[in-house]
Amino acid sequence: MTTVFVKGLGLIGSTLIRAIRQKHPQYRIVGSDISTATLDFAIEQGLIDDAGTNLYQADQADFIILAGPVSAIVKDLHDLAQLELKPGVIITDVGSTKQTIIDAAQPLIERGDVFIGGHPMAGSHESGIQAGRVDLFKDAYYFLIPTSGSKGVSELKDLLSGLNVNWYLIHARQHDKIVAQLSHVPHVIATALMTQSAATFKDHRELLKLAAGGFKSTTRIAKSDPTMWSAIMHNNRELIVQQLDEYLYELQSLRQAITADDQEKLFAVFSKAKADREELDH
Amino acid sequence: MTTVFVKGLGLIGSTLIRAIRQKHPQYRIVGSDISTATLDFAIEQGLIDDAGTNLYQADQADFIILAGPVSAIVKDLHDLAQLELKPGVIITDVGSTKQTIIDAAQPLIERGDVFIGGHPMAGSHESGIQAGRVDLFKDAYYFLIPTSGSKGVSELKDLLSGLNVNWYLIHARQHDKIVAQLSHVPHVIATALMTQSAATFKDHRELLKLAAGGFKSTTRIAKSDPTMWSAIMHNNRELIVQQLDEYLYELQSLRQAITADDQEKLFAVFSKAKADREELDH
Numbered sequence: 001m002t003t004v005f006v007k008g009l010g011l012i013g014s015t016l017i018r019a020i021r022q023k024h025p026q027y028r029i030v031g032s033d034i035s036t037a038t039l040d041f042a043i044e045q046g047l048i049d050d051a052g053t054n055l056y057q058a059d060q061a062d063f064i065i066l067a068g069p070v071s072a073i074v075k076d077l078h079d080l081a082q083l084e085l086k087p088g089v090i091i092t093d094v095g096s097t098k099q100t101i102i103d104a105a106q107p108l109i110e111r112g113d114v115f116i117g118g119h120p121m122a123g124s125h126e127s128g129i130q131a132g133r134v135d136l137f138k139d140a141y142y143f144l145i146p147t148s149g150s151k152g153v154s155e156l157k158d159l160l161s162g163l164n165v166n167w168y169l170i171h172a173r174q175h176d177k178i179v180a181q182l183s184h185v186p187h188v189i190a191t192a193l194m195t196q197s198a199a200t201f202k203d204h205r206e207l208l209k210l211a212a213g214g215f216k217s218t219t220r221i222a223k224s225d226p227t228m229w230s231a232i233m234h235n236n237r238e239l240i241v242q243q244l245d246e247y248l249y250e251l252q253s254l255r256q257a258i259t260a261d262d263q264e265k266l267f268a269v270f271s272k273a274k275a276d277r278e279e280l281d282h
Numbered sequence: 283m284t285t286v287f288v289k290g291l292g293l294i295g296s297t298l299i300r301a302i303r304q305k306h307p308q309y310r311i312v313g314s315d316i317s318t319a320t321l322d323f324a325i326e327q328g329l330i331d332d333a334g335t336n337l338y339q340a341d342q343a344d345f346i347i348l349a350g351p352v353s354a355i356v357k358d359l360h361d362l363a364q365l366e367l368k369p370g371v372i373i374t375d376v377g378s379t380k381q382t383i384i385d386a387a388q389p390l391i392e393r394g395d396v397f398i399g400g401h402p403m404a405g406s407h408e409s410g411i412q413a414g415r416v417d418l419f420k421d422a423y424y425f426l427i428p429t430s431g432s433k434g435v436s437e438l439k440d441l442l443s444g445l446n447v448n449w450y451l452i453h454a455r456q457h458d459k460i461v462a463q464l465s466h467v468p469h470v471i472a473t474a475l476m477t478q479s480a481a482t483f484k485d486h487r488e489l490l491k492l493a494a495g496g497f498k499s500t501t502r503i504a505k506s507d508p509t510m511w512s513a514i515m516h517n518n519r520e521l522i523v524q525q526l527d528e529y530l531y532e533l534q535s536l537r538q539a540i541t542a543d544d545q546e547k548l549f550a551v552f553s554k555a556k557a558d559r560e561e562l563d564h
Binding site for chain 2: 121122140141168178181182183185186187188189190191192193194195196197198199200201207208209210211212213214215216217218219220221222223224225226227229230233234237240241243244245246247248249250251252254255257258259261263266267269270271272273274276277278279280281
């Protein structure tokens with residue numbers, strides 16, 4: 001019997017479990033979480049067959065999925081390296097920065113276990129087991145960072161085929177730069193706008209309510225989990241600061257064009273940004 | 283018979299006309315636009331009863347609505363001051379910056395015509411007469427900037443009651459600061475992110491496609507009309523630069539916290555921004 005061990009039954013972990021259940025109903029799923037309420041819910045809903053904490057039964061699993069925050073994943077990888085795992089086990093994670101995690105997986109990789117980093121590029125500002133749903137990542141990109149050639153990649157794709165994602169194989173550092181640019185910097189930008197707008201209207205908070213759809217759209221991601229985002233800033237700070245500095249440079253250049261009332265440049269920049277952004281909708 | 287003159291039959295102008303038609307089907311509506319195709323469409327669809335260019339029949343109107351770009355509105359106000367208008371006429375506009383427009387309306391105001399600046403705080407990244415619809419501004423805020431006490435305000439609200447908006451009376455400069463902060467600065471921020479992201483991946487454009495919903499949401503408003511936005515940068519540049527500088531200060535402060543790995547500060551800022559942003563959804 002194929003056994004899947006999943007540690008961390010939040011938004012992502014429970015979404016992966018739902019997809020595995022749908023596609024491979026015969027697989028046995030063991031769930032681990034720090035929250036008893038979450039484990040109770042998972043058992044009641046039939047999401048998992050057995051529940052535990054820490055690495056309970058991880059040594060009996062054919063697939064190990066680490067779906068906690070990056071700091072937990074790093075610790076889990078160290079702990080797994082102290083255990084004798086099932087031969088042929090495939091280990092993966094869902095952390096949003098990859099170099100830190102690949103580094104932590106080195107002892108496992110060196111002794112021959114198969115580790116494939118993973119990261120689904122979608123999500124929700126919601127969190128928790130009840131927010132997970134089988135189509136959460138549908139049609140989104142799901143990064144895979146193989147570390148032992150192509151070993152285990154097709155098995156992992158098959159395990160998670162119920163997600164209906166677009167798989168994208170990539171190196172850790174390139175992944176971390178992409179997410180710094182397309183996910184982490186946008187989060188910083190949106191947070192700064194929300195923070196500064198709230199400060200501007202601190203004595204007239206009702207004025208914030210005048211915000212139209214454009215403001216709400218631009219700041220939407222500031223609603224995400226602050227614990228997760230603080231950790232991301234820690235784990236990917238070198239590349240976040242690098243891409244943020246490039247962003248600041250661009251913003252200063254636009255500020256200069258506004259100050260100088262350089263209509264030609266402003267029109268050119270707005271036009272190109274419009275065209276680039278429209279391309280993302282196709 | 284009540285006659286309404288509307289100059290500029292694009293997204294906003296045609297939306298206002300649709301709302302007037304619905305609520306006051308007996309009113310006569312005269313439309314003016316630089317595009318013959320737009321006027322033809324408006325006549326065919328029964329949106330207007332008569333069509334012309336420039337200020338055709340504006341001198342016979344009980345309501346004059348200027349719905350072109352700000353530069354056109356400013357010119358129209360100067361031209362209107364050369365005409366003898368109908369006694370009791372109420373003049374309004376829909377421009378997104380108000381001080382420039384109120385300044386241009388001074389000659390009309392000084393001779394006793396009633397001018398009430400207006401600005402609906404919603405919209406669409408679409409444009410043109412076919413994108414207008416009667417519920418476009420439903421439940422959004424619609425600023426009014428009266429310049430002759432309360433004269434004409436209730437008549438104007440009644441004329442546009444089919445929009446079902448929340449009216450918000452305000453002074454021109456306060457209006458311009460609010461829109462600088464909640465609309466214009468966000469547009470600059472989103473444009474800079476789109477521009478710099480496209481530059482980062484200029485040799486691998488397919489990587490931009492990896493952007494998840496958060497990036498798309500943050501940059502959505504960069505899709506808006508570049509001509510309109512270049513003009514807004516001109517018309518409100520003093521307040522845009524002022525609020526943008528405050529934003530840059532906040533962003534630099536967050537950058538510093540990331541560089542210093544100041545987890546306590548990052549968590550505090552992310553938490554407050556999350557709470558502030560969630561308040562906007564209620």
